[in-house]
Amino acid sequence: IDELRHCQTETHALSHYNKYFNGLHQAPHMFDRVWYLSVPKSFFEDASTAGPFEFLTAVAFSFEYVLTN
Numbered sequence: 001i002d003e004l005r006h007c008q009t010e011t012h013a014l015s016h017y018n019k020y021f022n023g024l025h026q027a028p029h030m031f032d033r034v035w036y037l038s039v040p041k042s043f044f045e046d047a048s049t050a051g052p053f054e055f056l057t058a059v060a061f062s063f064e065y066v067l068t069n
Helices: 002-020 027-033 035-049 052-068
Strands: none
Touching: 035 052
């Protein structure tokens, strides 16, 4: 229930941003323009274009590193 409340709060905040700032209605277009997601996007594009074993190994090691440190 707490996560649902967070989602509702964030959606409500975004509705105010959408009223005053242009561009939030084009989420896929804006997702391509976000500079700070370039490293994770590059990593997952490289992992997804590799074979299934390389993908599972890369994702497993990366999440293990992120979650344990």
